[in-house]
Amino acid sequence: MMMPVMYLTRREHFNAAHKLYNPAWSKEQNDAVFGKCANENWHGHNFELFVTVKGSPSPDTGFVIDAKLLSQIISTYVIEVLDHRNLNIDVPFMKDKICSIENLVYGIWHQLLPNMPAGVSLHKIQLVETPRIFVEYFGE
Amino acid sequence: MGEIVSVFREEHFNAAHRLNNPSWTDSKNKEVFGKCNLPNYHGHNYVLIVKVTGEIDDNTGYLIDMKILSDIIKENVLDRFDHKNLNEDVIEFKELNPTAENIAIVIYKLIRPLISELLSLQIRLYETPRNFVEYPAQ
Numbered sequence: 001m002m003m004p005v006m007y008l009t010r011r012e013h014f015n016a017a018h019k020l021y022n023p024a025w026s027k028e029q030n031d032a033v034f035g036k037c038a039n040e041n042w043h044g045h046n047f048e049l050f051v052t053v054k055g056s057p058s059p060d061t062g063f064v065i066d067a068k069l070l071s072q073i074i075s076t077y078v079i080e081v082l083d084h085r086n087l088n089i090d091v092p093f094m095k096d097k098i099c100s101i102e103n104l105v106y107g108i109w110h111q112l113l114p115n116m117p118a119g120v121s122l123h124k125i126q127l128v129e130t131p132r133i134f135v136e137y138f139g140e
Numbered sequence: 141m142g143e144i145v146s147v148f149r150e151e152h153f154n155a156a157h158r159l160n161n162p163s164w165t166d167s168k169n170k171e172v173f174g175k176c177n178l179p180n181y182h183g184h185n186y187v188l189i190v191k192v193t194g195e196i197d198d199n200t201g202y203l204i205d206m207k208i209l210s211d212i213i214k215e216n217v218l219d220r221f222d223h224k225n226l227n228e229d230v231i232e233f234k235e236l237n238p239t240a241e242n243i244a245i246v247i248y249k250l251i252r253p254l255i256s257e258l259l260s261l262q263i264r265l266y267e268t269p270r271n272f273v274e275y276p277a278q
Contacts, residue, residue, distance in 0.1 A: 004170040013268075015182050015183060015184055015268065017180065017182050017225075018183070019183040035278035036222065036223035039223050039224060039225070039229070040200050041156070041224070041228040041229050042156040042181050042183065042223035043154050043155050043156050043183055043222075043223040043224060043225065044154060044155060044156040044157070044181065044182055044183005044184055044241050045154050045183055045185050046183075046184050046185045046268050047267070051261060054180040083175065083182075084175035084176060085178060085182060086156075086178075086179050086180035086181055086182070087181065089180045090178075090180055125180060130152075130154065130185055131185070134218065
């Protein structure tokens with residue numbers, strides 16, 4: 001019998017400061033492109049993170065992944081690195097990158113990818129910056 | 141005599157802050173405020189709900205013109221707080237810890253003089269979807 005494939009999503013959250021700023025540009029050009037997001041003294045968000053993994057339920061547990069284990073992985077490699085931090089200054093994997101949510105979701109993907117348990121694949125990460133703005137990344 | 145009603149206007153702003161008491165040592169600040177004391181700031185999507193209560197004006201059917209209320213909030217709060225660092229960029233917090241409690245009180249004091257004395261005002265401020273404060277308390 002073919003094992004059914006399922007997607008399991010874990011929702012987490014973190015609060016952080018950032019700014020959008022390209023150091024290769026003048027302040028005027030940054031202000032023109034990034035507007036108030038370029039405020040030199042930072043601003044911040046309550047970010048919501050949705051991590052979706054793909055796999056087949058284990059015959060022993062019925063789980064694609066133990067949701068508690070997934071939470072611990074996300075906590076160790078993402079939340080503890082980002083929560084209550086300044087994303088531009090405090091986060092090693094954002095160093096020298098423009099701190100957009102596109103670049104942030106890419107960084108989060110690569111924090112989690114090597115830490116997935118056997119038999120489980122990372123499928124999608126959705127990162128919500130405000131109730132009106134979010135990005136999705138599938139590893140492409 | 142008009143009926144008594146409450147009207148609510150919801151707005152939002154995104155800002156950075158940190159919690160710190162400058163009269164304490166670094167270790168005491170860290171002990172009390174935890175991650176909220178980290179030096180390089182963090183931030184929130186604040187949701188602000190302004191509640192105005194009073195008698196309906198018989199001439200307009202309004203308690204308050206919501207466009208006027210919206211403009212008051214925008215000019216006095218959002219334009220000054222949104223995409224700012226509350227500690228660094230907002231004068232009211234130069235010497236006041238920008239907790240949700242204090243932010244709500246500051247917003248109340250900014251808006252109160254701009255609304256008719258016949259109307260009462262209450263501020264609800266969400267710092268996160270799970271933490272919010274109200275001022276004045278009822």
